[in-house]
Amino acid sequence: MKVCVLAEVAHHRILPVTYELLTRALGLASPGEIGALVVSGGVPEEEYEKLGAAGADEIIAYEAPWLERFRPEPYTAALQAMVAEFKPEIVLGGATSTGRTWLPYAAMKMHTGLTADCTELSIEEGSGLLLQTRPAIGGNIMATIKTPHHRPQMATIRPRSTRPATPQAGRRGRLHRREALPAWQQSGLTELSFTPIDETQELSSAERVVVVGRGIKKPENLGMVRELAQLLGAAIGATREVVDRGWLPYSCQIGLSGRTITPELYVGVGVSGAIQHLAGMQTSKRIVAVNTDSEAQIFSLADVGIVGDLLEVVPALNARLRAGGAL
């Protein structure tokens, strides 16, 4: 097996990030060489079929009630067993809270390298090694990293930095059910409670995000931005300047010391585009911005920019969107 992706599961469904990893795998390997490891409390058979249709040739499944929620020790035991049996050259996980815990824990146990939060992957000509590219030093630079001598080569991939693979008619994977050994239940963690999704987390996975910067001037002006977000069906984010002033909660902060977002559409109003902010949003698919300063750095990233006063532009845009009907 050349590439194995680590599936993520919640509420008995395989999450979209898994299909994004499959897109990456399809870019690195040929059909027949791709695997997916699914560790879960159990998922319906169709979920495995869908994974096969989307590109996984071998699907390795571990199911047990005690695998419902991620814990480092049992998940790593399953990963190690999969690696021992299928010997993938490359293992890819999402740069999610699970992936960013599971993969480093496993990398140490397997004595191999791991590259965090990659935004680009390719295969080096000649050596066939995985080239992993990621932003570093607050997005000031991009670094390309490889793991020459240790196996598997492992990376976590920034969520939403690529499109999910779609199921193809007629394509199927082979399902390998494997037993999760009782000994794997040994864990230092005991679950006390779980409360599904809260609103602040939605920002990380929102398709559209409207981000407010200090150009908003005072919290009273947030109303027009909220309206814009509502018209676009977007979540609201903020720069640190706005959060530090207490105009929006910390959970809204986008950037180096806040959240990373990769939405389809990023709308920045009154945002200068400081490097620490860009670190959390530069992999957004489309970027539009409104700023009075034509030299603002955000414009160097923007697909469409309006040099103008947001207090004028945003209400006009809202009126136009209202008139134009739903997007």
Next chain:
Amino acid sequence: MRLAVLIKQVPDTRSVQMDETTGTVVRKSSDAILNPLDAYALRAALLVKDAAPGSTVTALSMGPASAEKALREVLALGADDAVLVCDRACAGSDTWATAVVLSAALQKHGPFDLVVTGERATDGDTGQVGPEVAARLNLSLATFVDEVSVNEEGLEVERKVETGLERWRLRLPALISVTKAIGEIGLPTLAGKMAARRREIPITTAADLGLDPATIGLKGSPTRVVKIFYPTLARKGRQYRVVDEASLADSVEAMAKYMAEVSAV
């Protein structure tokens, strides 16, 4: 309880300058600071210490001699003692090798009941060192912790993940990485600063830790940086300028059309 916090000194990304030709960080142009996210690790450790009287908090760092400055900062903020692992043999360590060194140092200066790390260091930005140390030392592990408390049964933590809010009990010894939600630590007092300045910070070398130089530093690192380059920021974007009513209407029209196109995809 014996608590350890892992502290890293990082270049200040506000003033960081890059060498255009080599693509490396120009060290002197950027002041080195305490990784801002590690202040929350200290804060979490101090919260646990308050709840478990008699506890001590040891700050531990691997880095150049200058990293002593970051350790003095956490001493001033309330850590009880500090240890610096400083050795040429450690230079160029990736997260794997860093975790090997820090694990050995935790064993030598421990045993510790709880190790606390920051969510990630703002330079490398990986957040891998904590989980790797936990794996190396077989510690119970919880990452992205935004609330922590202790009782007779052990440690209780809360973590917010993409799908919901989790609460876990951790058996000790354990390692946690904490987020900003832990809360602010405040500023050091003058007395704290004065005392920290006078403190002796012992230096530990790789040999003291019994580490084979081949397993640490650049040599012992499974990963290699092969290329460093600048992100290409410039997209070929369209720009509209608002100067009057008409240009306002035109700009807004263009923006709305673009948004509609995007949504149709």
